[in-house]
Amino acid sequence: MGASYQQFCPVAKAMEVLDERWTLLVVRELVAGSRHFNDLRRGLPRMSPSLLSKRLQQLVAAGVVRREPAGTEVHYLLTAAGRELEPVVLALGAWGVRWIGELGDADLDPRLLLWDMHRHVDHAALPAGRTVVHFRFPGTAPRLRDWWLVLTAAAADADVCDADPGHPVTVTVTAGLRCLTQVWRGDVSWRQALRSSDLRIDGPETLRRALPGWFRTTAFAEVPRPPVPA
Structure with missing residues (x-):
């Protein structure tokens, strides 16, 4: 104490x-x-x-x-x-x-981001079998650039990997770390981020469209933001 x-x-x-x-x-x-x-x-x-x-x-x-x-x-x-x-x-x-205002660069951490995302997987929304989502953050240091979420619908299992787990990749998300963090926080929507050049999802079209629904929204993402001053 x-x-x-x-x-x-x-x-x-x-x-x-x-x-x-x-x-x-x-x-x-x-x-x-x-x-x-x-x-x-x-x-x-x-x-x-x-x-x-x-x-x-x-x-x-x-x-x-x-x-x-x-x-x-x-x-x-x-x-x-x-x-x-x-x-x-x-x-x-x-x-x-x-x-609290803008996030600083030191506030951005792919380890923490992926760990929090793995806790909010909606396993009922996943395709059958194993789903592997490869996340790439091109602007980060090489050792923090590539991450994998290995998701299993039947077992309600989710693993975060910082090394290639060796399974076929279902979809790949390439994003700026700040952009995906803002999406996760609810500052911008998946749709808004995808319209920008800061986030791209590669894979079969049906899976690309489905990916945002594989994650449950956090309580903080649903908090109403104060109006922007005129």
Whole structure:
């Protein structure tokens, strides 16, 4: 737990638990469904493993998270107190969508983008069998340029790969990283992005048209934006 503000105000007491760097983002990942340490790391790719371990220990000590052994694994689960933070996380995200300005280049990360997309796959909308979506980001560093989502409708399975998994590619999405991030955030629509030169989908026409429907819209993408000043 962070240092005490030495105030009786419940906001101050809550922030003693939540306002250390990364803490609320760890809660965000748990709200989003991550349960394993490695999954939490993938949702927080710029957070060191040692700091993640420390923050989890602090959240366990505060009664927000419980650590539950499961065979050879350990699950991290929100307690009743932790689950009450879900609307707080969603409200903060909605506020950020509405009132925080342009994304900086440092805010763009294909690892995090693909990880979040894989959590929102609508498996019922996928074609039968295995679907492989190859994402190419030509403007990024070579090691971050190519990604694959391997999706299986019957098993409701979705894997994120940063190396070619060796399966035939169903469709290829070539996009600017900023463009696809804006689509995912709901700042622009798939249709608008496809009309620009920043996003292209290659593959059979029926699958090209179907691809946007393979992903469920995030709660933040549905937040109404404030009107643009005249």
